[in-house]
Amino acid sequence: MTPSASSPAQVPLTGPAPERRRELPPPPTALRTVRNIGIIAHIDSGKTTVSERILHLTGRTHRVGAVDEGTATMDYLPEERERGITITSAATTCRWGATDVTLVDTPGHVDFTAEVERSLRVLDGAVGIFCAVAGVQAQSETVWRQADRYRVPRIAFVNKMDRTGADMDRVVAGIRTRLRARPAVLQIPLGSGPTFRGALDLLSGRPIGPDEGSAPPEPTPAERAAAAAARERLVEAIAETDDALATAWLAGETIPEARLRESLRASTIAGRLSPVLCGSAVRGIGVDAVLDAVRDFLPSPADLPPVEGLDPQGGVPEVRAASDLEPLAALAFKTIADTTGDLTFLRIYSGSLEPGSPVWNPRARKLERVGRLYRMHAARREPLERAGPGTIVAVVGLRESGTGDTLCDPAHPIRLPGAAFPDGVFGVSVAPAAGADRDRFGESLRRLAREDPTLRVRSNGETGETVLEGMGELHLEVALNRIRRDFGVPVVAGRPRVAYRTTLARKLELEIRHIKQTGGHGQFAVIRCRFEPVPGSPEVEFESEVRGGAVPIEYLPSIERGVRDETTRGAGQRYPIVGVRVVLTDGKHHEVDSSDMAFRTAGAMAVREALRLCGTVLLEPRMRLETVAPEEALGEVLGDLAARRADVKEVGHLGDDSLVRAEIPAAETFDYATRLRSLTRGRGVFTLEPLGYAPAPAAVAEKVREADARAAAAGR
Numbered sequence: 001m002t003p004s005a006s007s008p009a010q011v012p013l014t015g016p017a018p019e020r021r022r023e024l025p026p027p028p029t030a031l032r033t034v035r036n037i038g039i040i041a042h043i044d045s046g047k048t049t050v051s052e053r054i055l056h057l058t059g060r061t062h063r064v065g066a067v068d069e070g071t072a073t074m075d076y077l078p079e080e081r082e083r084g085i086t087i088t089s090a091a092t093t094c095r096w097g098a099t100d101v102t103l104v105d106t107p108g109h110v111d112f113t114a115e116v117e118r119s120l121r122v123l124d125g126a127v128g129i130f131c132a133v134a135g136v137q138a139q140s141e142t143v144w145r146q147a148d149r150y151r152v153p154r155i156a157f158v159n160k161m162d163r164t165g166a167d168m169d170r171v172v173a174g175i176r177t178r179l180r181a182r183p184a185v186l187q188i189p190l191g192s193g194p195t196f197r198g199a200l201d202l203l204s205g206r207p208i209g210p211d212e213g214s215a216p217p218e219p220t221p222a223e224r225a226a227a228a229a230a231r232e233r234l235v236e237a238i239a240e241t242d243d244a245l246a247t248a249w250l251a252g253e254t255i256p257e258a259r260l261r262e263s264l265r266a267s268t269i270a271g272r273l274s275p276v277l278c279g280s281a282v283r284g285i286g287v288d289a290v291l292d293a294v295r296d297f298l299p300s301p302a303d304l305p306p307v308e309g310l311d312p313q314g315g316v317p318e319v320r321a322a323s324d325l326e327p328l329a330a331l332a333f334k335t336i337a338d339t340t341g342d343l344t345f346l347r348i349y350s351g352s353l354e355p356g357s358p359v360w361n362p363r364a365r366k367l368e369r370v371g372r373l374y375r376m377h378a379a380r381r382e383p384l385e386r387a388g389p390g391t392i393v394a395v396v397g398l399r400e401s402g403t404g405d406t407l408c409d410p411a412h413p414i415r416l417p418g419a420a421f422p423d424g425v426f427g428v429s430v431a432p433a434a435g436a437d438r439d440r441f442g443e444s445l446r447r448l449a450r451e452d453p454t455l456r457v458r459s460n461g462e463t464g465e466t467v468l469e470g471m472g473e474l475h476l477e478v479a480l481n482r483i484r485r486d487f488g489v490p491v492v493a494g495r496p497r498v499a500y501r502t503t504l505a506r507k508l509e510l511e512i513r514h515i516k517q518t519g520g521h522g523q524f525a526v527i528r529c530r531f532e533p534v535p536g537s538p539e540v541e542f543e544s545e546v547r548g549g550a551v552p553i554e555y556l557p558s559i560e561r562g563v564r565d566e567t568t569r570g571a572g573q574r575y576p577i578v579g580v581r582v583v584l585t586d587g588k589h590h591e592v593d594s595s596d597m598a599f600r601t602a603g604a605m606a607v608r609e610a611l612r613l614c615g616t617v618l619l620e621p622r623m624r625l626e627t628v629a630p631e632e633a634l635g636e637v638l639g640d641l642a643a644r645r646a647d648v649k650e651v652g653h654l655g656d657d658s659l660v661r662a663e664i665p666a667a668e669t670f671d672y673a674t675r676l677r678s679l680t681r682g683r684g685v686f687t688l689e690p691l692g693y694a695p696a697p698a699a700v701a702e703k704v705r706e707a708d709a710r711a712a713a714a715g716r
Contacts, residue, residue: 024319024326025321026321027302027321031322031389032302033099033300034099034100035101035125035295035298035300036301036347036390037101037103037124037294038089038119038120038127039104040116040120040128040129040144041108041129041130041143042131042137042143043107043108043109043139043687044131045108045129045131046159047086048072048074048075048086049066049282050287051072051092051105052066052073053211055073055094057096057288059094060092060377061073064284070082073092073377074090075087075090085109086105086106086109086112087107087478088107089104089107089115089116090376091104091345092105096295097295099294099295104119108139108143110138110139110689111472111474113142113471113689114421114452116142118333118334118453119334121333121418122333124152124301124304125152125153125294126153127155127290128154130156130159130175131159131163132158133167135170136178139687140179151271153268153269153270153298153299154181155268155275155294155297156175156277157276157290159278159279159280160281160282161278161279161285161286166189166193167192167655168188168192168278182273182274183273183275184267184273184275185230185233185276186203186234186275186293187201187208187276187277188223188227188278197209197217198285199278199279199285199286200227202227202231203257204257209285210284211287211288235249235255237273241263241267241273242267261297264297265297277289277293300390306321307322307349309406309416310414311414321350322390324352327350327408327414328407328408328412329351330353331346331347331416332345332401332405332406333403333418334403335403336451337447337451341371342396342451343374343396344398345376346394346407348391348393350389351388351389352386354370355370355385356369359408359409360408360410361400361405361407363404366400368398370397370398371397372396373387373393373394373395374394375394381394403450405418419453421454422471423456424455424469424475425471425498425621425690426469426472426476426666427469427470427498428468429466429493429494430468430480430491430493431465431491431493433491440487440489441489444483444487445483447487448483452479454470454475455468455469455479458568458569458576469499473496498667499621500618500619501576501577501618501693502578502616503533503577503616503617504531504579504611504617505617506533507533508610508613508614509531510528510529510610511527512526512528512602512605513526514601521593522592524588524590524593525589525602526588527551527602527606528587529582529610530583530585531580531583532581532582532583533580533581534581536692537578537579537580540563541580541581542560542563543583544556544583545584546585546586546587550586550588554596555589556584559599559602559603562600562607565600567580571604571607575618577616578619578693579619582606617701618700618705619693619696620666620695621691621692621693622663622665624690625660625662625669626661626686627684627685628685629660629676629679629683629684630657630658630684631658633681634658634660636679637658637680637684640679641662644672646668647663647664648660648661648662
C-alpha cells in the first residue's frame, strides 16, 4: 500500500537552510565499534535461525534455539512459539570481538510489515536473508524497498545452501534484477544441496566451514579456478564504484586486500554495492562470516550524517550530531503494552538519557519523565544507568509518547521524521462477550492500536459496531488472541471482511452556513470549501487559502478536525473517505458567536454535504500476489486467477515450477489457499502483499452496497 510521506533520518530534509549554523562536535571514538542492524527477509528464509546462531556465536546463549521446537530466544511470545513464525520484532545486544552489535530480528510475514518498517527507520544497517532454493521472493522485495526508503546499507546472506535445489547464482541474479541492487559476491559455495561443504572467501582465499571448530573444507582445483574468476568479477564491481581503485586495476596493479575492503566498505555504506555471502545457518556454516561482514562493511552511527529534523516552533531545519555534547534527540519507534506500564523503545541519536530524565514530546506538547531505562535481550530487561548516542534502549514511565514521537531536551526542541505505515485491508467486527467487560475491552483495543500502528479501531457510522482493521486475516487473528490471552477479555468476532474505502466522484465547491441563535452566545461559522478527488491517495488533505482574516487562524485547526473526524467516520456511510483534498477558500466569523465548536461542526457539515451533492466511488484494496505451482497445474491456476479478476503481470519459472505474479482484489483472496491446494494437490504456495486502493467495478460496487444494506437491516 502507499504509505504516507515520511523522510528517513539519513535523508536531507527539503526546505530552507538552517538559520543557525554551528560547529558540530565529533562523535565519540567508542561509537565507531557500534553496529545497529536488522535481520530482514521473506518468511521461512531462516532469519530467526541466523539470529539464534549469532547469539550462540557471541556467547549470548549457551545453545542454539530452534524455531520448530519453540525454543528460539528471539521468538518469545506464546503466539510466535505456537505458530513457529516471528510476529513482533525483538532486539538484543551482543559482542563480536571488539564490536558491540544491537540486533533486531524482524518478521517475514507481510501481515506484520509494520514491525519491519519501524525497525528500519532507526537502524544503521541490515542483513537480508535469502533462501537458496526459493530465491528472491515477494516479501524479500517488500523489505528491500523498505530499506531503500530509509537508505539503510545492506549485506545479503544466501541461506539454506544445503537444501536440494539450492542455486546461489540464481539468487544473485534475482538480487540484481528484482531488487535492482548491485551485488558484490564475496564468497562462492563449495558444493550445493546435499554436497554443500562450506564456502570460499574471495578476498582472503580462506575456506569457511562449520563454526563448531571443525576443520574447514578443502576446495577442489575446479573450485579454486572458479574462485579466481569470481574474484576478478568482484574486483571489477568494486572498481566501478571507486575511480582511484579503477585506475590501478586497469593499469594491471595488484590491489591489496585491505584496499579492496576499504573501498567495499565505503560503497556499501553509500548504498552503491551490497556484499553477498552464503551458507547454512542450521548447520552453522557462514554465520561467523556474516558477523565479520557486519563489522567490516556496515556503518557505525559515527559513519552516518547528523540526524535532521525541524524546530517544532518555527519549522526551521535542525541537526543533531551523534555526540554526548549535543542536546538529547531520540525517536520512539515501538511500544509494547504491559500491565506494569508500557515499554517504549527509543533510538537515541544525540545526547544521553538516564532514569528520571525529563524529556519533551513536541507532538503532544508534554513534558514526560523517564522511569526506568533498559537494554533488551528479547523479552528480558537489563537495567541501565545511562544510555548515550547511537544506542537502542527501552524505557518505562512515558504516558503520552508512542510510535513516531520525538523525545528531546526541553530547552532544545526538535521533531524528527517518523516512519510510514499502510492502512489495513481487512476488517472484523468485534465486541466483548459480556457487557460487563466493555470498559476493559475498549482499553485493550486502545492499547493494541497504540502498540501496532497498522491496527485501526473505528466505529461503523451506520450500525455503531466496532471494527478492527489490519493487514490480513492472520494479523487480525493474532490481535484477537492477544485480547483474550494478554488482556483477559473474552471477545466475539464476525467473519473477516474487506476494508473498503470511498472517495468523491467529482470536484465540488460549496458554502456551509452554521448559524444558530438560542439566546446568549450562539453559534456562527461560515466556510467556503473546494473538494477535489486525489486518485491513489490514502489520505485526506486539508489546506487553507483564506486571506485577510476572513476566518481567524485559530479556527483553522477546528475546521480541519471536523473534516477529518467526519471522513474517518464515513459521513454516515459504512466506509471511511480517502483520496480527497479539502481546500478552505473563504469564510466569515462573528466576534461573539464564533467558536472552535461552531467551526468544527461546519467542517463536518461540509463533508456530509459534499457527499450528498456529488456522490462517491467505492474503492477496493488490491494485493500483489505471487504464486508458485507445478508446471502441469499452470493452466488451471491461471484460469482460477482470471475468474478472481486478477491482472496477471508475469509468468515465469522457478526451478521446475511455474511462477505467476499478479495483482488481485483483496475480496477475491479469502478462499485462495484452499483452492490453490486443490488445484496443485497441495504443492502450490503463494504470498500476498497490500498494494493500494483502486475503484471497484460498477457491478462489484453494487453487490457490496446491496450486501451492506442487508447487513444494516439485520442489525450487523
